[in-house]
Amino acid sequence: MSFVLVQVIVGGLLLGAVYALFSSGLTLVWGMMNIVNFAHGDFVMLGMYAAFVVFTLFGVGPLAGVPFATLLLAALGVVVYFALIRGIMKGPMLAQILGTFGLALLLRYSVFWWFGADFLSLPQNIVGGTFAFWGLRIEAARLLAGVVALVVTLGLHLLLTRTALGSKMLAVAEDATAAQLMGIRPDTMQAIAWAIAAGATGLAGALIATFFYIVPTVGETLGIVAFVTVSLGGFGSVPGALLAGLLIGVIESLSGYLIGAVYKDIVVYALFLSFLWFRPQGLMGKT
Amino acid sequence: MMRRSIWPALLLVILLGYPFVFSTPFQQRLGALVLLYAIAASSWNIVGGYAGQVSVGHVVYFGCGAYAAMGAYAHFGLSPLVGLPAGIVLAVAISAIVGVPTLRLSGHYFSMATIAVAELIRLVVTNTDYLGAAVGLSGPTVPRNIFDLSFISALPYYYLFLAVLAITLAITWWMTNSRMGFYLRAIRDSERAARSLGAPASRVKLYAFMLSAGLTSVAGALYAMMFGFVDPESGLGILISVKILIMAALGGAGLLFGPLVGAAILVPLEEISNSLLGGKGAGLTFVVYGAIIVLIARFQPGGILTLIKRQLERRAGPQAKDAQAVATGAGHAP
Numbered sequence: 001m002s003f004v005l006v007q008v009i010v011g012g013l014l015l016g017a018v019y020a021l022f023s024s025g026l027t028l029v030w031g032m033m034n035i036v037n038f039a040h041g042d043f044v045m046l047g048m049y050a051a052f053v054v055f056t057l058f059g060v061g062p063l064a065g066v067p068f069a070t071l072l073l074a075a076l077g078v079v080v081y082f083a084l085i086r087g088i089m090k091g092p093m094l095a096q097i098l099g100t101f102g103l104a105l106l107l108r109y110s111v112f113w114w115f116g117a118d119f120l121s122l123p124q125n126i127v128g129g130t131f132a133f134w135g136l137r138i139e140a141a142r143l144l145a146g147v148v149a150l151v152v153t154l155g156l157h158l159l160l161t162r163t164a165l166g167s168k169m170l171a172v173a174e175d176a177t178a179a180q181l182m183g184i185r186p187d188t189m190q191a192i193a194w195a196i197a198a199g200a201t202g203l204a205g206a207l208i209a210t211f212f213y214i215v216p217t218v219g220e221t222l223g224i225v226a227f228v229t230v231s232l233g234g235f236g237s238v239p240g241a242l243l244a245g246l247l248i249g250v251i252e253s254l255s256g257y258l259i260g261a262v263y264k265d266i267v268v269y270a271l272f273l274s275f276l277w278f279r280p281q282g283l284m285g286k287t
Numbered sequence: 288m289m290r291r292s293i294w295p296a297l298l299l300v301i302l303l304g305y306p307f308v309f310s311t312p313f314q315q316r317l318g319a320l321v322l323l324y325a326i327a328a329s330s331w332n333i334v335g336g337y338a339g340q341v342s343v344g345h346v347v348y349f350g351c352g353a354y355a356a357m358g359a360y361a362h363f364g365l366s367p368l369v370g371l372p373a374g375i376v377l378a379v380a381i382s383a384i385v386g387v388p389t390l391r392l393s394g395h396y397f398s399m400a401t402i403a404v405a406e407l408i409r410l411v412v413t414n415t416d417y418l419g420a421a422v423g424l425s426g427p428t429v430p431r432n433i434f435d436l437s438f439i440s441a442l443p444y445y446y447l448f449l450a451v452l453a454i455t456l457a458i459t460w461w462m463t464n465s466r467m468g469f470y471l472r473a474i475r476d477s478e479r480a481a482r483s484l485g486a487p488a489s490r491v492k493l494y495a496f497m498l499s500a501g502l503t504s505v506a507g508a509l510y511a512m513m514f515g516f517v518d519p520e521s522g523l524g525i526l527i528s529v530k531i532l533i534m535a536a537l538g539g540a541g542l543l544f545g546p547l548v549g550a551a552i553l554v555p556l557e558e559i560s561n562s563l564l565g566g567k568g569a570g571l572t573f574v575v576y577g578a579i580i581v582l583i584a585r586f587q588p589g590g591i592l593t594l595i596k597r598q599l600e601r602r603a604g605p606q607a608k609d610a611q612a613v614a615t616g617a618g619h620a621p
Contacts, residue, residue, distance in 0.1 A: 036395040087585045093394045095588035097341045098536055100579025105573050106527065113570035183392050220525070224406065230489050262414055269407040277388040 007136055008257045009250055014138070015145030015208075016249020020242040021149040022204035022222070023196030023229035024156050030195050031236020033088060035096060039104035041223020043198050047073050047205020048214045049111055052063075052120055061126045062144070062210055067208035068198045077198025081191045104219065112216040119234045120214040127210050145207035152203060152243075155191040156196070169193055173236075221265065228272040296542070299453075306445050307359065314563075320528040321547075321554045322448035323510055326536040328546030329455045330502035333533060334538035337463060338495045339475030342392065344401030345527040347385075347408050348500040351378040351519040352507030354412075357424035364415075365514050374504040374591065381443040382500030390492045398586050405506040423518025426511065436512045444513050451509065452547070457504050462498070463579055467491055475541070503531075526573070531579050539590030548592055553579075 026040045050072050051065035058064065080103065105146075128140035160166040169189045171179040176186040211286040212218070229248055233240025248268060258262035302322075306315050331345050355374030356367035363369075391399040412418050430437035438444065462468050470491040473481035482488050511517045521527070534553050539545030551577070560572045585596050 007592030037365070038398075063508075073333055084581060084585055088588075091584070092295060092588050093339065093586040094335075094536065094540055097343075097395065097398050098588075099584035101343070101529070102533075102577045102582075104577070106581060109570045109573035109577060111573055131588050223402065231399075232397075244553060259407075262410075266410045268408070268425070269403045272398060272403050273407070276392060276396060276403075 003135065004257075004281045005254075010136060010138065010205045011142065012250035012253030014142045015084070015206065016246035017112055017146040017149040017153070017242075018208050018245075019225055019229055019249055020152050020245025021207075022201045023233070023240045023241040023245050024153050024225045025200035026226045026234065027230045027236055027238060027241045028156075028160075028166070029193055029241040030230060031101040032169060033085070033089060033190060035085060037197070038097065038100040038223065039107060039219075040197075040201065040226050041221070042107040042109075042219035043076070043201035044208075044226075045105060045111065045216065045219035046076070046214065046221045047202035048218065049115065050202065050204075051206035051209040052122060052214055055126070055137055062206065065209070066148075066203060069202040071202070073202025073205070074195040074199030076202075077196075077231065078191050080198070081194035084191075085194065104223070108216050108219055115216065117176055123213075139211060141210040145210065148207060149204060150242075150284040152200070153238065153242050156200065157242070160238060161197075163190070172221050172269040175189045195275065219255055224272070225268065226277075228268055231272060231275050302449055306442055306611075307463075307573065312441060314444055319441045319445040319448055319513065320558065321550050322445065322452050323506060323513070324507070324534055324548040324554050325530045325550040326448060326452050326455050326532065327503055327506035328538075328550055329459060330499050331531045332491075332499075332540060332546050333459055333462065333502070334495045334499040334554060335534055336542070336545065337459075337468065337475065338471045338492055339541075340396045340492060340496070341394075341400045341532070342496075342499075343525070343528050343532060344385075344403075344405035345499075345503050345531055345607065346523055346525065347405050347509035348378040348382060348503040349527055349531075350408070350517070350523040351375075351381060351500075352411070352504030352509075353511035353522040354418060354424065354507075355504070355512065356508040356511045357517045358418070358424050360426050360435075361419070361424045362453070364517060365509065366432055366436070368436055371505065371508040373509050377500045378500040378504035379497045379549050380469060384492045386496040390489065390496060400407055402528075404407045405523065405525060405528060409519050409525075413519045413524055419518070423516055425516040428515070437515065443493055444509075448509060448619050451505060455505075455548075458498070458502070462495075463543070467494065471495055487566045522534075529576075533576060535590075536588075537579060537583055537590055539592035542592050545592050549590070552591075 014245065022040070022044050025043075026037060029035055029037055045260065047069040051062065051067035054060060054065040054068050084099055084103065088095045091099075126141065131138050131140060160169065168184045169192065170185055171182065172189040178197055179189075180186055183233045229241055229244045231246035232248065233242070245264070249272075251271065252268055253266045255267040259267070289378030299491060305318050309315070309318065329346070333341065334340050335342055335345075350372065351423070351618070352374035355370035357370070359370030360367050361375065370490075371512055385401070385404050389397055389404070392400055413421050415610075418424065426433045427437050436443075463471075470481065470486045470488070474485070474488050474492065478488055506584055507522065513521070514521070521619065530553070534549035535546040536549070537552060538547065557572045564571060568596040582592065
C-alpha cells in the first residue's frame, strides 16, 4: 500500500471518531424515544460557533472552548426536551418531523442572521503544529479531536451499559410505564439523554472547529453524516455508531482522495440510500 | 348543496378579482407567487397530507419540471412549454424509482431517504455540465412568440397559475373522493390495519407519490418560466422542499385548501421581509419560518384551517359542520 493511502486512511479514522461521537448522541435519543432529531447536525454547528465565540471574545483556545461548548449544548438539549420534544413525542408523525425540522431551521438561520454566511475558521496552529510518526504527518488538532472523541464515545458506551444511570435509561427505553412503576422518572431520564446527546454534539463541534470550516449550513451536511452513521450502525447502538463512524470517515477520505473532493458527499449519500434500502437494521443493530 | 359549494365559489371570486383590486406590479407578482407555491404545496399535500408520507425531497420533482422547461429552450431552442410534459414524465419516472424502495420505510426513515435522494441529485446536477452545473440553465431572454410564456407583467402568470391550481385542486378533490382517497386515509391512520383489511397499501402509496411528483414538476416548470432560469439552488435546493412542506402544514396538511392558506400567509411574509430587509432579511425569514413550524408542530399539528374549523364548529353548533367539512376538504363519502 502506498504511503499516501495510509495517510488518507489515518486521517479518515480520526475524523470518523468525531462522526462517531456526535452520531452516538443521535442514536441514543433515537433508540430511547424513537424521535429523530433533524436538528442534530445543527447542534454540532452550534458547538463549532460556541468554540469560535469563546476564542474571539477571550482569545483562549480549545481548552476552554471545548468544555464551554459541551455544557452549553447540554443545557440546550434539556431546554429543547422540555420545551419541544416532550410535547411532540406522542403526537402524529408529521408533528415530530416538523418540530425538529423547524428547530433546525431556527438554529441554522439564527446563526446565519447573526454571523453572516461567511466561512469562519480558527487560527491554524491553535492546538499545535503537525506531528510526524514514522513518516506519517498528522495535524495536532485532528489528532486531539480524534483521540478525545474516541475516548468519550467509549466512555458513553460504558456509561450506558455499566452504570445504574445507564440501566435506568435503558429501562425507560424498554417500557416507560413499567420503569415509572419501579420508581424511575421517565422525564428525568429522557432529559438526561437529551443533555448527553446534545452535549456530545457540542463537544464534537468544538473539537472539529479547530480544523473544519465554520459556516451556518455545515449542520446540514453533518446531520446527513449522522443519519448515515446511525443507519449503518443500527438505530440505538453506540458501538454500532462507533464502528460506522470510523468506516464512514475512511470511506469519505478515500473517495475524496481517489475520485475527487466534490464526489465524497455523493458517495456517502449513495451509501446511505443503499443501506436504507437493503439493510434498514444496520450493521449491528436490531430491527 | 348550496352550502357545500358556497365557500369554494367565494374563494374563486376573490382569486379572480385579486389582480384588479391589488393592481401594482409588486402585488400582482406577489399574488402569482402565492398561487405558484400553492400549486407546489397542494401537490405535496397528496402524498404528505393525505397519505401521511412526509417527503422532504419534493424539490427533486420541482427541479425535473424546471430543468426540463429550461433544457427544452437551452438545448433544442424549443418553447419551455414543450419541456413541461417531458418534466412530468421525468418526475413520475424518478418518483417511481425512488418510491418503490423508500415507501417501504416508515415515518422518519422515509423522510430521511427523501432528503438524501434530493441532496444526491442536487450534487450530481451541480457537477453535470449538460445541465449547466453550478450556473444552471436560462430560458429565452426576449420572447420570440407567445408560446415562450415569457411576460414582463405578472398578470398573465397570475391567471395561468390560477388555472393550474384549480386543476391541481380538482384532481386532489377527485382523488380524495375516489376509492384511492379512502385507502390513503386508512393507511395514514394505521397502515397495518388498512393492510389487514385488504387495502393495497404499497401500490396506493406509490400512485399517490407519482401523482404528487408529476404535479410538483408542473409547478417547477411554471416557476422556471416565470423567472427565466433555473440553477441548483433555486431548482433543487432543500429549502424549496422545506417551504413547500411548511406551507402545507401551516395551512393544514390533508385538507384541500390547507396549502393555499399556508402559501397565502408565508409567501407575502417572505417577500415583504425580503424587500424590507434586503439580503440580511433572507436569514431572518427562515428564522421566522423555523419558529412558525416549531410552534405549529408543538401546539397545532393540524394547521390553521383545523383550528378555524374547530372554532367555527364550537360557535355555530353541529348544523354548520357539513359546510365546513366540505370547505376545508374533508368531504363526505359521495
